[in-house]
Amino acid sequence: MTRSFSLLAIAFASALLLLAQAPTPAPPNPANQATLRAPSGDKTITIAHQNGQTYFAADEVIAALGGAVTRDGNGFKASLNNTVAAFGTDSRFGVVKDDLIEMPVAPVTIDNRPFVPWQFFQGFLMRASGLDATWDAAGKILQIHPAVTTAAGVTVSVANVQGISKVVLTLTAPADYNIVKEPGAYTVRFKTAIRAPYVEQAHDDPNVSKTSFIGNDLRIQLTAPDVVADAYRLENPFRVVLDLRKGAAVAPGTPQPLNATRPVEAPGIHTIVIDPGHGGKEVGAIGPGGLMEKDATLALCQRLAAALEAKLKTRVVLTRNDDTVVPLDQRTAIANQYHADLFISIHMNAAIVKGAHGAETYFLSLDASDKLAEKAAELENASKNPAGPASSDLKLMLWDLAQQEYLNESSRLAQAVQEEMNRITGIQSRGVKQAPFKVLVGATMPAALVEVAFITNPDEESKIKSDAFQQTVVDALTTAVARYKTDYETRIGIAQPPPAAPTTTAPAVPATTTTKPATRTGT
Structure with missing residues (x-):
């Protein structure tokens, strides 16, 4: 019995000695951690610091919100609520649908993982889930919260160039809309609240007589029934543009949505x-x-x-x-x-x-x-x-x-x-x-x-x-x-290359002679 006890004591002492000699696991580095404060609760996430800029592990943040980040060629894709953002380390811009996400610096990869500035989440989450992101650097808290929506301000400009009247609506924030053609007018119907700059304004323009706001609608009154429009939008700042010009008259009837899709033209330089x-x-x-x-x-x-x-x-x-x-x-x-x-x-x-x-x-x-x-x-x-x-x-x-x-x-x-x-x-x-x-x-x-x-x-x-x-x-x-x-x-394959210059028999060039390449001007 005494012998057994001694053997156990020796084994226990040996184990303690081994534990004492084993390296102690490194504690988490607080400098490389931050708190993600999301609607679902708090979570610790990984951050990194390079050249005075703080970067966030994109895969951890998006995963915590129910999405995923995957490799896409030389870049990455962030997916959330059927919305996809593409980004990479070669540009400080990401792309979501037709919009651009501006970041102060380009993302970086650390251990083959994408790290992004917090502004990436601000731009992506707004489009993916109506959420906004803010970064409290002092408290090291990346907060995800519902975006506060306010009515977008809008300004209207009308100018005529070479017979085309350009109506430009510049908004302080992107907004969904549709455009309806009515007898003698076009109406831009915004699906979100806007702040109208005026009720009605007359214009000295060959195609536009006046513009007026009714609620969230802008009505563009035409000078003649044969004025037609080509509509499109521009980003950053968000603008809705209607190019109005004389065209075929439209018979009165049910208002029709304007097809803003531009015609597909034959390839080439026309x-x-x-x-x-x-x-x-x-x-x-x-x-x-x-x-x-x-x-x-x-x-x-x-x-x-x-x-x-x-x-x-x-x-x-x-x-x-x-x-x-x-x-x-x-x-x-x-x-x-x-x-x-x-x-x-x-x-x-x-x-x-x-x-x-x-x-x-x-x-x-x-x-x-x-x-x-x-x-x-x-x-x-x-x-x-x-x-x-x-x-x-x-x-x-x-x-x-x-x-x-x-x-x-x-x-x-x-x-x-x-x-x-x-x-x-x-x-x-x-x-x-x-x-x-x-x-x-x-x-x-x-x-x-x-x-x-x-x-x-x-x-x-x-x-x-x-x-x-x-x-x-x-x-x-x-x-x-x-x-x-x-x-x-x-x-692009729609033209044949120009015929090669006719070859002529030239005297043989001595082996010791080299030809000098043509000088290319410019840079």
Whole structure:
């Protein structure tokens, strides 16, 4: 008995010794934890800190709310209540249906798991379940709570450009709606509460006589029964747009919902919108000899439109045909209205240094490719007629993302323009650049802005005034568009590649001789 007791004591002591030697499990790190306070209760979630930014484990938060986060190619998908958000580590924007979720920084992956800023939940949950998210950094609490809904404010603008009356309703928050065609009017019926800015307002417009609010409905009274509308919406800020123009008369009868779906058009380059920079009171840059940018761009664009129509047999639309002011956002809106396949804005460059010279071509980007590109954008964006009532807080970064769909094509178009400008005009190439030009914001097609020459340079101002130089620039731009059109239509399979140049017998090249590749201008 004594022996058995001794053996047990020895075994017990050995076990205690082993336990004492075993490593103690690391306690949870409070710095990497936070509280998720949701309607279902509190839950501890994982957070991370990088470069002064707090990130949240997306899979833990969404799972706690009844959803899931899964891999999707190089990115991730968050699913909740049949609503899906796509996001990745290469962009600070997520996508939910047709809307964008803006985050201060891009998500990151830690141990192959997605971590996102708390603003991701704010944007996603609002659309998925009517919930909102707030982050209490001091208390380390991510709170999920029902969103507080208030009536959306709305402003109305009516403007006529080239016979099209553009009615733009800008709302402080997204809202569901439908549009009904009635005899002599269109009615926009919002399904959520709105704050009307007025009861009734008359308009001096060829297509719109007055607008009036009744409850959550906006009635647009037409001047004639043959006025028809093309309706669509824009995001960030949320806008409902009706483009009204003379068309076929509609017989009286039962009001019909407006079909806002745009017609499906044949692929290829069929319609090109050319934008002469500035106009009216917006004179743009002025050369030392008094030449105004607005006059130079209009003259050049009128020639270019005629050349493109003659050579390419495409429809060409100018955003202005005379010396009038066209707000920046309406220029791309015209391109969208005509379902344009290309948008090209023509400008003349300016610099404090009179010797600055050359041509450069831009496509849209939130960030300028260099300081000079940034300055060029600032000059062109300095319009006294900005992009509508919301221009002061224009969400350029959202259109930067929306343009990602056309980024590659815009780059190809800009490259073709820059190379042909350099090859045909002989003017110095300043390269292809990216910059946040407001006139390119909102374009739903490949778009580029061309700074033809420096109007502030006396020598280049003289060139710009000459018919010969203008025609050379037109030839270069027409060749560039034709080149891009052929390349694009070949790549999508609706055109045959141009025939190869006939081969000729050439003398043999000695083995020691190397051929130098052609120099590619631009960047």
